[in-house]
Amino acid sequence: MKTNKISLSDVSIENNQEDLEKIKEFFLEKINADPEVQKIIKNLNVSKEELTDNIDVFLNFLDQEPNAKFLKIIIRDPITNALKIKLVESQKNKSEILEKYIFLKEISQLSAAHLSDSFKENFLKQINNEVKRNVYNLWKEVPKSKKWCFIFGPSLSGKTVFFKILSWSIVSKQKSVVYTNFLDLVNLYSNSISKKGIAFEIINQLKNADYLLIEDFVSSNDVSWFIEQVLNPVLDSRIKENKKIFISSLYSLSQIEQMLTDNLKKEMKIQEIKKFINRIQNYSKIFKL
CATH class of the missing domain: 3.40.50.300 (P-loop containing nucleotide triphosphate hydrolases)
Incomplete structure (x- = not known):
């Protein structure tokens, strides 16, 4: 699923808090509609709050190219327990x-x-x-x-x-x-x-x-x-x-x-x-x- 390359980093939180929340909601709808992302969320046991806080991680996942050299998966950092993207080489x-x-x-x-x-x-x-x-x-x-x-x-x-x-x-x-x-x-x-x-x-x-x-x-x-x-x-x-x-x-x-x-x-x-x-x-x- 593509996100049209919109990035949350383009929005200034201080000046556009309302716009930021709207954009977050838009992306959350996209994420909730993607069965592959939902499968990962279920496996990670991620709460809605944690998903919202780490939305950029999931946007990276949604932006992956279907024929990319690497497959992207979402994992937890073993030290901080934070969510992060991991690149895994595609055998195919x-x-x-x-x-x-x-x-x-x-x-x-x-x-x-x-x-x-x-x-x-x-x-x-x-x-x-x-x-x-x-x-x-x-x-x-x-x-x-x-x-x-x-x-x-x-x-x-x-x-x-x-x-x-x-x-x-x-x-x-x-x-x-x-x-x-x-x-x-x-x-x-x-x-x-x-x-x-x-x-x-x-x-x-x-x-x-x-x-x-x-x-x-x-x-x-x-x-x-x-x-x-x-x-x-x-x-x-x-x-x-x-x-x-x-x-x-x-x-x-x-x-x-x-x-x-x-x-x-x-x-x-x-x-x-x-x-x-x-x-x-x-x-x-x-x-x-």
Whole structure:
């Protein structure tokens, strides 16, 4: 049930006591007519006086969106016994997020467990202060930047932590994301080449996701074909559609270029690698951890 976003805080009690009482009565009628609210009131054993005194709590309940990320319930504070709103994650909504907003789910680095508050809290408790500083610095810069992002640095420096936090933020805003390990993506595509339409669908999802996150980019001439056939067309498309890409690696772009081209003999393949590196370099903000 909606309350047309009227708030009691808009009314000055000192100057509009009569109006305030009328508004309270209006909302009390709304509350009394809502069976779900009545069920909660019955379970809490709330008196009419207590309901009136805590009417803003119940208005918050009435204002909840039907498809909100969180379900709202009313509980008592264990210390003060006061009524308050508690946000509870909707399991249904998490499954909808996984189905609708996470592309390439078979190799995704996100799962339903990763979308829970308890997982996030425990995950963040396990990392050290240096990683927290790196993640904090990235979070200040990356989301507000209009450019792509290339992050490189040693293992356990915060790249994965940041990508997970960024992914949670993306899907919570109902934006689609591909979040994959680079070699997982290469293997998925390799195994799909002989399957009708599957390889094409993978490329489409890489092109169309609102955000593309590729973790642990590995430098090897064994993947030069993948860069030429898949990544360069994906980058071209995402440039045209102004869609963001985030890449992490142990190596700098210059190191990646050298390792990719060292054993290549065909000039055309070398040019494709250089095109890929130049695109990342020109369109990305680069962070070293």
